[in-house]
Amino acid sequence: MRKIAIGVMGAGENATVIDCTSAYELGKAIAQQGWVLLTGGRNVGVMDAASRGAKSANGLTVGILPGSDRHDASEAVDIAIATGMGNARNNINVLSSDVIITCGTGAGTISEIALALKANKPVILLNSEIESQNFWQKLSVNNIYFVSSVAAAIATVKTLIL
Amino acid sequence: MRKIAIGVMGAGENATVIDCTSAYELGKAIAQQGWVLLTGGRNVGVMDAASRGAKSANGLTVGILPGSDRHDASEAVDIAIATGMGNARNNINVLSSDVIITCGTGAGTISEIALALKANKPVILLNSEIESQNFWQKLSVNNIYFVSSVAAAIATVKTLIL
Amino acid sequence: MRKIAIGVMGAGENATVIDCTSAYELGKAIAQQGWVLLTGGRNVGVMDAASRGAKSANGLTVGILPGSDRHDASEAVDIAIATGMGNARNNINVLSSDVIITCGTGAGTISEIALALKANKPVILLNSEIESQNFWQKLSVNNIYFVSSVAAAIATVKTLIL
Amino acid sequence: MRKIAIGVMGAGENATVIDCTSAYELGKAIAQQGWVLLTGGRNVGVMDAASRGAKSANGLTVGILPGSDRHDASEAVDIAIATGMGNARNNINVLSSDVIITCGTGAGTISEIALALKANKPVILLNSEIESQNFWQKLSVNNIYFVSSVAAAIATVKTLIL
Numbered sequence: 001m002r003k004i005a006i007g008v009m010g011a012g013e014n015a016t017v018i019d020c021t022s023a024y025e026l027g028k029a030i031a032q033q034g035w036v037l038l039t040g041g042r043n044v045g046v047m048d049a050a051s052r053g054a055k056s057a058n059g060l061t062v063g064i065l066p067g068s069d070r071h072d073a074s075e076a077v078d079i080a081i082a083t084g085m086g087n088a089r090n091n092i093n094v095l096s097s098d099v100i101i102t103c104g105t106g107a108g109t110i111s112e113i114a115l116a117l118k119a120n121k122p123v124i125l126l127n128s129e130i131e132s133q134n135f136w137q138k139l140s141v142n143n144i145y146f147v148s149s150v151a152a153a154i155a156t157v158k159t160l161i162l
Numbered sequence: 163m164r165k166i167a168i169g170v171m172g173a174g175e176n177a178t179v180i181d182c183t184s185a186y187e188l189g190k191a192i193a194q195q196g197w198v199l200l201t202g203g204r205n206v207g208v209m210d211a212a213s214r215g216a217k218s219a220n221g222l223t224v225g226i227l228p229g230s231d232r233h234d235a236s237e238a239v240d241i242a243i244a245t246g247m248g249n250a251r252n253n254i255n256v257l258s259s260d261v262i263i264t265c266g267t268g269a270g271t272i273s274e275i276a277l278a279l280k281a282n283k284p285v286i287l288l289n290s291e292i293e294s295q296n297f298w299q300k301l302s303v304n305n306i307y308f309v310s311s312v313a314a315a316i317a318t319v320k321t322l323i324l
Numbered sequence: 325m326r327k328i329a330i331g332v333m334g335a336g337e338n339a340t341v342i343d344c345t346s347a348y349e350l351g352k353a354i355a356q357q358g359w360v361l362l363t364g365g366r367n368v369g370v371m372d373a374a375s376r377g378a379k380s381a382n383g384l385t386v387g388i389l390p391g392s393d394r395h396d397a398s399e400a401v402d403i404a405i406a407t408g409m410g411n412a413r414n415n416i417n418v419l420s421s422d423v424i425i426t427c428g429t430g431a432g433t434i435s436e437i438a439l440a441l442k443a444n445k446p447v448i449l450l451n452s453e454i455e456s457q458n459f460w461q462k463l464s465v466n467n468i469y470f471v472s473s474v475a476a477a478i479a480t481v482k483t484l485i486l
Numbered sequence: 487m488r489k490i491a492i493g494v495m496g497a498g499e500n501a502t503v504i505d506c507t508s509a510y511e512l513g514k515a516i517a518q519q520g521w522v523l524l525t526g527g528r529n530v531g532v533m534d535a536a537s538r539g540a541k542s543a544n545g546l547t548v549g550i551l552p553g554s555d556r557h558d559a560s561e562a563v564d565i566a567i568a569t570g571m572g573n574a575r576n577n578i579n580v581l582s583s584d585v586i587i588t589c590g591t592g593a594g595t596i597s598e599i600a601l602a603l604k605a606n607k608p609v610i611l612l613n614s615e616i617e618s619q620n621f622w623q624k625l626s627v628n629n630i631y632f633v634s635s636v637a638a639a640i641a642t643v644k645t646l647i648l
Contacts, residue, residue: 002235002242036241060222062241068257068281068572073164079198079224080164081243082257085571086554087442091412095230095244107441107463114435118411119230135459139431230410247409248392249604250577269603269625276597280573297621301593326559326566360565384546386565392581392605397488403522403548404488405567406581419554419568443554 005036007097010046011106019104024053025150031059041065043074051076122160167198169259172208173268181266186215187312193221203227205236213238284322329360331421334370335430343428348377349474355383365389367398375400423481446484491522493583496532497592505590510539511636517545527551529560537562608646
């Protein structure tokens with residue numbers, strides 16, 4: 001029986017300390033709900049922090065890697081999917097999640113928000129800036145949500161997956 | 163900590179009853195070893211039978227779908243990865259498994275054996291015909307194994323993942 | 325000897341008349357320079373208009389289709405590449421162009437701008453709005469250019485491909 | 487107006503001298519018919535030889551590269567498509583050709599024959615061995631052709647694209 005999978009997306013090498021702290025809390029909260037955490041799988045930034053957070057609460061973690069070698073995955077990833085297709089894998093991240101939550105920003109994350117809207121998947125932006133909110137709302141009034149706490153992100157996911 | 167993932171590949175709509183019976187037993191035996199089962203995820207043939215076998219032993223099942231809609235997954239798939247990339251996803255099946263076991267044959271399965279050899283992944287052919295064995299052995303003497311029982315397949319996997 | 329390929333990206337079904345008019349002129353100007361035009365290949369919107377413009381000047385047109393059937397290509401596409409991988413093909417559009425020019429906006433186009441920046445490819449935004457310019461400039465000061473005419477787009481490409 | 491594209495597939499680093507000689511003649515004959523040559527694009531083996539043959543007759547050459555850098559293409563490739571998706575690009579080679587001709591064998595080539603049969607694309611095997619012919623014919627009686635000269639390959643293509 002298919003498990004609910006929540007994607008957490010954000011920067012890798014360029015992630016800020018604040019983004020990683022939020023990602024850890026998000027991963028932990030997702031695991032506490034019994035949901036699977038899905039990330040880009042690499043051993044850095046938001047992907048790694050969210051995965052470690054989920055494991056701290058005994059969650060199940062899936063990582064969709066850009067490369068072809070599963071040894072590049074974060075140690076906190078249980079199921080490492082090696083796509084070998086670089087950033088084109090961002091589309092798989094989106095299609096394989098019930099809801100996507102972004103934590104901070106960066107070019108890769110923006111591509112994932114855009115691909116999610118294209119695929120009619122709901123996206124929750126955690127702690128986004130007002131300019132960013134204006135940019136996205138101009139494009140689509142549906143499927144995009146702005147929250148300013150991990151608790152609000154989880155509450156929004158609950159309304160979306162009912 | 164990354165879990166061992168064993169891929170089971172075989173026909174979909176055209177799978178024989180014998181292939182599906184073997185696939186069910188393979189899935190069950192993989193789960194009993196504590197390994198994750200990885201398949202092509204669809205709701206037919208070898209993919210579905212192997213996933214049901216793994217669930218009968220409380221295993222964890224991953225399905226790498228060709229389509230973009232996770233509702234197409236077998237009901238016995240826990241983690242449904244929607245690639246939206248058709249048969250190009252066969253390469254992801256291979257890259258994401260520690261060892262691949264094939265159960266019966268068909269064009270899709272042949273592509274997976276070939277992609278596995280290309281990626282230096284070990285492949286075990288269960289119940290293959292002698293002509294097929296000759297064909298593959300001519301190509302590569304390494305990384306390809308022929309077995310005639312589920313027990314022998316599992317024993318071979320054990321020697322490969324040490 | 326590899327030909328220069330200029331990607332023109334923009335909306336499909338939702339493209340405005342202005343976007344399509346600009347795309348036609350862009351395609352024509354690209355062909356007049358002797359460059360290959362590369363688009364998303366479908367028979368609608370900016371992709372189709374740019375391809376028709378290029379053919380009006382006897383250019384060579386390449387279309388990278390999301391689907392697996394080349395009959396879905398615009399009639400103005402000479403070389404139809406069928407990826408069968410949906411919007412994940414947006415990454416191929418970007419990697420296969422020397423410079424990307426966007427014409428109008430939409431979720432798909434935003435994903436392409438983001439994937440281009442991720443891949444260190446130069447992107448020229450034609451007739452973009454000030455909010456959009458602020459959004460992108462905040463992310464990256466390099467590799468992104470804003471122009472307000474087809475002539476300026478072509479002039480910018482020339483400085484980039486030297 | 488979409489041009490006819492004929493895919494020529496075969497080994498890279500491991501190609502034999504005979505395979506490369508045949509590939510050169512094939513590429514030349516394809517160009518002489520006014521068809522576009524499509525290959526895997528790399529600077530070695532059958533891909534490179536076929537592309538050089540086509541250019542010797544002023545043909546148009548397309549290369550679908552596994553990597554993300556177009557500088558890895560053969561110098562005889564006019565249109566270099568960088569997929570960045572490794573061997574998963576073999577499916578794009580197949581989907582983007584009207585007919586596929588293989589020249590020699592290897593794991594990558596076998597994956598392309600299998601993916602072509604899966605996609606209902608006709609495949610012509612040039613100079614294949616009898617064991618190989620038996621293997622494929624057992625799988626599919628349609629869409630697969632065996633020829634022993636470049637002239638016969640071209641004649642077969644003509645019957646297929648009418």
